[in-house]
Amino acid sequence: MPQDRHYAGDTIHESLQVHQGETEATLQPLKLGERVKALRLGQSLTLEEASKLTGLARSTLSKIENEQISPTFSVVHKLVHGLGIDLPQLFSEPSSGAQPSGRRDITRRGEGRPHPTATYEHELLATDLSNKKMVPFTTRVRARHFEDFPEWIRHDGEEFLYVLSGSILFYTEFYEPVRLNAGDTAYYDCTMGHVLVSVSESDAEVLWVTA
Template structure:
């Protein structure tokens, strides 16, 4: 028989029960879903994330779709390539218990730069996590559709507003259409899409991804 006082054993049992109840209330982490959330929050395609992390595009896709579990080496590559730390990868996004006063102001030219071969993005409202919308300002560097190795596609819906210049808006199921300053478009992001500047200076747009 244990020499531990009875009241300590009872206290330990109560703590164990509380821990069990707490664990039962915690939603299990879906690592693949978390990787996808982080990738999309940075407006990265699978191809771009593959180049950043050094992981094959097919491997990333399998991880995001919970078809395989990442190895320790793959986790390190994800963390380094996506510019995050390990706790961010293995923690659920924080959710507010009730509607609150979230606010984020981005001063002119102070957004987070994210250049790609075809676009030069300026990510806006980057201090807020778990956003329902991802806003960013983009300079369209591409001058030909052939500059895109594949269609840009990702989850969600997207709103596009032309700030400066003109561009050709390519979509997978429609003919290309030229958009001018003040024009806008709303579309399904899972449909392949891309932009090509047609004005003398590179076009500039505001994108909001939901």
């Protein structure tokens, strides 16, 4: 049974560090109405014009912009498509004076940096970029039993997991194990102990993004 200690076998996790500056920006709750209005005005659209583009009533748009109602998922979908924006643009305001860094890295299929361990076979992606805010990698899950791990895996940050193929049992320190199949995802706190084991006929493959 894994103990409440860091698992040294998977050294990839030992190197995943969240680099922070000397000061941290104070996170303010997003005022979605103000964001919708800013996006509309940024395209020089009147409420009537935005209404025609989104298929939403002018009164509905006005109430959203004035924080009188919160948009449903269906309304958000109409806003995104009607205004011709991506979903992240609606929910995140660009930083004042932010300039694009021009950073880009492409990893072709099978050309990532291999990092095999006793339980996982990792392929590190975007390895030409240093000081990344996210660390993406794919993994073939070779472990078949919970007992294959002498200790919990834990590290700083948060992690997103996407099952590419096969099926896994996702063990976490404070929850019951859950089966995840191809297309299923999980987002979790990495300081909480966690391990994966394959339960499909062939080894499962997953995509991990650690921040």
